[in-house]
Structures are given as C-alpha cells and as structure tokens.
Amino acid sequence: MVTTTALEEELRRLAGSVPDPELPVLTLDDLGVLRAVHVRDAGSVEVELTPTYTGCPAVEAMSADIERVLHEHGIREVSVRTVLSPAWSTDDISDEGRRKLREFGIAPPRGGRPSGPVALDLGPTRTAADEQEPEPVRCPSCGSADTELLSRFSSTACKALRRCLSCREPFDHFKEL
Amino acid sequence: MTLTVNTAAALALGDDALVLSHRLGEWAGHAPVLEEEVALANIALDLLGQARVLLSMAGDEDELAYLREERAFRNLQLVEQPNGDFAHTIARQLYFSTYQRLLYAQLASGDSEFAPLAAKAVKEVAYHQDHAEQWTLRLGDGTDESRERMSRACQALWRFTGEMFQPLDGVDVDWDGMRAAWLESVEDTLRRATLTVPEGPRTGAWTAGAGRQGLHTESFGRMLAEMQHLHRSHPGASW
Numbered sequence: 295m296v297t298t299t300a301l302e303e304e305l306r307r308l309a310g311s312v313p314d315p316e317l318p319v320l321t322l323d324d325l326g327v328l329r330a331v332h333v334r335d336a337g338s339v340e341v342e343l344t345p346t347y348t349g350c351p352a353v354e355a356m357s358a359d360i361e362r363v364l365h366e367h368g369i370r371e372v373s374v375r376t377v378l379s380p381a382w383s384t385d386d387i388s389d390e391g392r393r394k395l396r397e398f399g400i401a402p403p404r405g406g407r408p409s410g411p412v413a414l415d416l417g418p419t420r421t422a423a424d425e426q427e428p429e430p431v432r433c434p435s436c437g438s439a440d441t442e443l444l445s446r447f448s449s450t451a452c453k454a455l456r457r458c459l460s461c462r463e464p465f466d467h468f469k470e471l
Numbered sequence: 472m473t474l475t476v477n478t479a480a481a482l483a484l485g486d487d488a489l490v491l492s493h494r495l496g497e498w499a500g501h502a503p504v505l506e507e508e509v510a511l512a513n514i515a516l517d518l519l520g521q522a523r524v525l526l527s528m529a530g531d532e533d534e535l536a537y538l539r540e541e542r543a544f545r546n547l548q549l550v551e552q553p554n555g556d557f558a559h560t561i562a563r564q565l566y567f568s569t570y571q572r573l574l575y576a577q578l579a580s581g582d583s584e585f586a587p588l589a590a591k592a593v594k595e596v597a598y599h600q601d602h603a604e605q606w607t608l609r610l611g612d613g614t615d616e617s618r619e620r621m622s623r624a625c626q627a628l629w630r631f632t633g634e635m636f637q638p639l640d641g642v643d644v645d646w647d648g649m650r651a652a653w654l655e656s657v658e659d660t661l662r663r664a665t666l667t668v669p670e671g672p673r674t675g676a677w678t679a680g681a682g683r684q685g686l687h688t689e690s691f692g693r694m695l696a697e698m699q700h701l702h703r704s705h706p707g708a709s710w
Contacts, residue, residue, distance in 0.1 A: 348595060
C-alpha cells in the first residue's frame, strides 16, 4: 500500500497550485497533469508530471515552475519526471477546471467520449447538424449550442477553433483527447 | 520495471515521426490559409513529440536527429517525399496517418516498451487522420482542379505505401491484418471522395520500399542538409 505523508500532501498542494504556462487560469491540479510527489529524503523530492500531448512544449516550463516553487519552500533537490502512462485524457480536467476554462472564453472538453476517430461526412461541421456528437459544443460567451467548426487545430494542438452562429464570436474549444 | 528496448524498431518509428514532422514544418509561411498553416504545424508538433520519446529510447535524441548520415535513417520513403502541392501533402497524410493509427492502436494494446507512448499518441493521430480524411473529401469531391490534383497525388504516392507493412523486428503486431485494415479504410475514404482507388503495384519491382534498410530517395538528402545544418555548423549551441 502506498502511503502519503503529510509533507508529501503539502508539497503536492504547492506543486498543484502552479499555473499552467499557456492557460494561466488553470492550475496543474485543475488540468490533472500532476501525478505524484515523492519525498526521497529530507530536502530531496521527485515529482511525476504527465504531458497533455506528447509534444506539448509547456512541459518544460511546468517543470521549471514546479522546481522553483518547491525550492522556495526549502526543498533543495527537485527532480521532475515525465510519465506517459496511464495517458492523460481531457477527462482528467477537474469540474473546477472546466468552469474556469468557460469563464476564460474556452469551451471545455465534453466528457466521456469514446476514443478513436469518429467517421464524419463532408459538409455538416455545424454542431447542430452533427448527430454523432454526444453533446453540442456550447459557445462560452452566450451559451448557444449553434456553433460551427472552423479548424480542427487552433492556437495550440489541444484546441480547435470554432465560431458561434448566434453571437458570431469565434472561440477556442479544448478538444476531447 | 526495466524493459529491453529494441533500438532498431525505436529508430524506425522515431524516424518516421521526425522526418514527417520536418516536412510538415516546411509549410510554415506557405500554407493556403492561416488555419491550415496552424493545423499542419500542430500535427508536426505532435509528431515531433513522438519522435523525441522514440529516439530517446534508442540513444541521444539530438545526436540521432542531427548527426546521422542519410543512410543511417530508417524512416519509410513515404514520409520523406517532398510536400509538393497541398494535395500531395494531404495524400501523404492520409496514407501515413491511417497507417500510424492502426500501428499505434495495436502497440497500445500490447505490453512492449512502445505501449505507453502508443496509448498516448494514438489519440493524437486520430485527429491527424480525421484532418486528412476531411481534406481528401473536400479536394476529391471539390472543383475540377482540386479533384484532378488530389487524384494525381494519390496516384503518385501509391507506390510508397507497400513499404509500411514490411514487418519490423521488435514490433509485435499483425502486419497482414493491418495492411487489410489500412486498405479498407483508405479505399473507403477515396470512394467517398469520388476518387478512383489507384491501380498499380505496392510491392515488388517498380515500387518503393527500402527506407527501412537506409536507402532513401533523392530529395531526402536535401531535406536532411537543411534540417541538420544549424546543429552541425554550431555544435553544442543553445539559447
């Protein structure tokens, strides 16, 4: 059985409070990328971090931020290890994280999507017309379900670019992964 | 848990990802629309992430990427093919992403050293395949011009697709099953795009297929020269 000490819990809370470098409204805890904090001995800590995407360039910034925060709290040696398994999924984003994303103007990922590609036909990229989608992607500004896909890849690999057909506002959607 | 890494297999899969990533990166500043430029760069970034993990299994990622000669690369000849027009890039994406998704899906369900990466990357590649299929439909079932170009591209790259199913030592998957599934998926997309499934051999004489043995096509040397020149000119440079 794995036991977690009070110190580890405290350090985990500190590391988890680090903001995501690209989406600073979210903490690493909200994003669900912090896997574990192990205290090796007094002053030496190992942190396990999992990337959202394999090529996510934010991992290095996250590692540096975690190291800085833990150093500031008196930990001399901090090593951040990247772990791939089990793979991160957008289901790991907390409810609180989803709420913050929406407030920030990003449509949060929908939950519990089956993995693998979904067969799509030419034409209907409007959410309303797409019957295979489990639930519509709602506009984070006005809440309308009548939104359309502009591009499957947006400012970062984890987001798609959509447009609201009610208020005409373009917005990012955190894609389900 | 210590796993024995099959270096040759890690190199082959890592080189596929690295080389295609570089080719897609060449679109930066040249793509037909901004959204597409961003999409291709995002796909390239996913592939670069996979390449870094795979090459690190085989040795030092930077040395492997920047200091190997052409004949030491083990990537498929398909991924090194020049971008050509946009249709060529999409045809290459369709053929490769369909293959890579099938391969990673099998690796993800196995227990090899590739399983953790494959489980992670198969979900990324599903988006790459979706992107390629959408464009194949749009271009194939589009204007006369786009249809003609897409058709030409699918035909031109067809002979590079047999090589993908050469069994790789250390990669324990059902290659024949994968070939059949690949053909079914690609044929279905081409038909829906009102394109003719290319005829012509995919294995044997008059086809491509020696990338895994280190033999590459003419344009690959030029691509490598550009990819490696900075690292070779300024060894150990950083910023």
